[in-house]
Every structure is written in C-alpha cells, then in structure tokens.
Amino acid sequence: MADDPYKTLxxxxxxxxxxxxxxxxxxxxxxxxxxxxxxxxxxxxxKEVSSAYDLLSDPEKRARFDRGEIDASGAERxxxxxYRDFGExxxxxxxxxxxxxxxxxDLGDPDDIxxxxxxRSGQTxxxxxxxxxxxxxxxDFLDAVNGGSRTVTLPDGSTLDVxxxxxxxxxxxxRLRGKGQPGFGEAPPGDALIEVHxxxxxxxxxxxxxxxxxxxxxxRDAVLGGKLRVPTPTGAVTMTIPRWSNTGEKLRLKGKxxxxxxxxxxxxxxxxxxxxxxxxxxxxxxxxxxWQPRERASQAAEA
Numbered sequence: 001m002a003d004d005p006y007k008t009l010x011x012x013x014x015x016x017x018x019x020x021x022x023x024x025x026x027x028x029x030x031x032x033x034x035x036x037x038x039x040x041x042x043x044x045x046x047k048e049v050s051s052a053y054d055l056l057s058d059p060e061k062r063a064r065f066d067r068g069e070i071d072a073s074g075a076e077r078x079x080x081x082x083y084r085d086f087g088e089x090x091x092x093x094x095x096x097x098x099x100x101x102x103x104x105x106d107l108g109d110p111d112d113i114x115x116x117x118x119x120r121s122g123q124t125x126x127x128x129x130x131x132x133x134x135x136x137x138x139x140d141f142l143d144a145v146n147g148g149s150r151t152v153t154l155p156d157g158s159t160l161d162v163x164x165x166x167x168x169x170x171x172x173x174x175r176l177r178g179k180g181q182p183g184f185g186e187a188p189p190g191d192a193l194i195e196v197h198x199x200x201x202x203x204x205x206x207x208x209x210x211x212x213x214x215x216x217x218x219x220r221d222a223v224l225g226g227k228l229r230v231p232t233p234t235g236a237v238t239m240t241i242p243r244w245s246n247t248g249e250k251l252r253l254k255g256k257x258x259x260x261x262x263x264x265x266x267x268x269x270x271x272x273x274x275x276x277x278x279x280x281x282x283x284x285x286x287x288x289x290x291w292q293p294r295e296r297a298s299q300a301a302e303a
Contacts, residue, residue, distance in 0.1 A: 011023045022257060040131060045132075108250045127185040132192070133192050136197060137162060138196075145166065145206070147259075166258075169198070175191050179252050208258075209265070211232070214270075239261040251269070
C-alpha cells in the first residue's frame with residue numbers, strides 16, 4: 001500500500017473534496033478490474049486508489065491522517081465509504097435500486113452512469129477476494145510418491161508449510177487455501193498455488209501409477225534362479241528370480257507402485273539385466289569354453 005494517499009490520487013494536500021472525487025473517478029475509470037480483466041497490476045492499483053479515496057473522502061479520517069494520528073492504511077477506521085456516500089441525493093437515485101444496471105436507462109448524463117457504475121462496483125471492490133499467488137516447488141521423487149512436507153520461503157522472507165500428498169505428479173498444482181494475498185475489506189484472502197516439479201530418481205522411473213526399475217542379475221542367478229533384494233519406493237523387498245531369466249524380461253511386484261486416491265496402489269515392474277562379474281573369472285571362461293549349446297551339438301552330430 002502507498003504511504004501517501006494524496007500521491008496515490010495525484011492531488012495536493014490542500015485539495016478540495018471535489019478535487020479528490022474527480023481524481024478518484026479519473027483513476028478508477030482507468031484501473032477498475034471490470035475494465036481490465038486479468039490485469040493483476042491494474043487490480044492492485046485500483047485497490048490502492050480505492051483505499052486512498054476511502055481515507056481522504058472522510059473528513060474525520062483525513063484530518064486524523066493529516067495530524068499523523070493514523071497511517072495510510074486507516075487503522076481502526078470505521079466501515080469504508082465510497083463515492084456514492086457523497087453523490088447527489090435525488091429522487092430515483094440509482095443507488096437505492098436493486099435492479100442491477102437496468103436503471104442506467106433512466107440516466108441521461110454519462111457522468112451519472114459512471115457514478116452509478118463505480119458506486120455499485122466500488123461496494124464489490126471493497127469486499128473483493130484476495131488474489132491467488134503462484135509458487136514453484138522442486139521435490140524429490142520419493143517425496144512425490146510417498147508424500148512428505150516442505151517449507152517454501154516467500155520473497156518477503158515469510159514461509160509456507162506445504163504438505164505433499166502421496167502420489168503427487170510432476171507439474172501438479174497444490175492449493176493452499178487462504179494463503180494468498182489478503183482480501184480487500186472484509187473479503188477472504190486468496191489461495192497459494194504451488195506448482196510441483198519432481199526431480200528424477202537414479203533407479204526408479206514412473207509411468208502412471210506404476211514404478212519401473214532395472215535390476216542387475218548375475219549369470220548364475222539368471223540361469224539357476226534365486227532370491228534377490230529389490231528396491232521399491234517404500235523400501236527393499238525380496239523377490240524370486242525364476243530360472244533361465246533373460247535380459248529384458250519383466251517381473252512384477254504387485255502393489256509396490258504409487259498410492260492411488262482410492263487407497264490402492266500401482267505395481268512395480270522389474271526389468272532383468274544380466275551382468276557379468278566386473279573382474280575376469282578364469283573358471284567361468286573355461287566353463288563357457290567347454291559348454292556347447294544343444295543346437296550346436298545337434299548340428300555337429302548331423303555333420
């Protein structure tokens with residue numbers, strides 16, 4: 001909020017009430033949210049102009065401000081008043097109508113039309129809901145899958161505690177109700193919208209509600225089968241490797257994927273990847289050299 005309502009309206013400190021009204025109408029016509037849909041900057045400026053007019057249009061509050069008894073925010077001020085409180089009172093005044101804007105047809109003077117428009121919309125602006133604010137939050141893969149909590153530091157140094165629901169997706173927007181900009185007047189504040197970006201994981205890959213992982217399997221376990229510890233997002237589990245498993249085969253761990261809203265879970269798919277020992281093994285080399293596949297043995301016998 002501006003520190004000086006006179007500067008906000010563009011008038012001198014000794015401006016008359018008529019000059020203040022004219023200055024407000026001139027700026028309000030330019031900045032009114034109904035005339036600038038989606039323009040957040042214009043909306044914020046309109047709030048400042050309306051607040052400044054609210055203070056200066058009230059002789060008592062204006063005098064207290066001039067004496068330094070209250071600041072530009074009008075702390076402890078009574079209910080806000082707008083231009084219609086100072087408008088010309090006459091029979092058939094549109095301020096007393098509940099017929100929306102239909103009574104504009106009875107007004108011949110364009111200034112009367114704008115007076116009615118801003119008096120009505122001014123009441124709405126006085127109780128206008130606060131603006132939503134948007135933030136970006138980067139989280140770990142496992143926090144997105146399992147849920148967690150993070151703290152977001154705002155530009156002004158304040159913080160927001162953000163709860164990460166289990167199963168959060170990359171690009172998902174989390175809404176924190178009431179954590180946005182303050183409302184104008186008695187209206188509620190806006191919301192904080194947190195766009196989540198998930199960092200990739202060195203082992204896991206997500207597809208929908210399923211988790212995919214490659215598992216290094218020794219030649220012995222691939223041929224003879226065995227039990228191996230397999231990582232999952234919620235911790236390692238033991239999985240049986242069938243005999244004669246081949247590279248590229250997928251094994252399923254049911255229910256070890258991402259938690260769904262209904263309480264069920266996706267699956268984890270383990271892709272077998274046969275790996276040889278890091279260091280050369282002479283015994284293995286001799287075994288392979290002596291081993292003759294059946295197809296080759298059959299061909300040799302036929303020859």
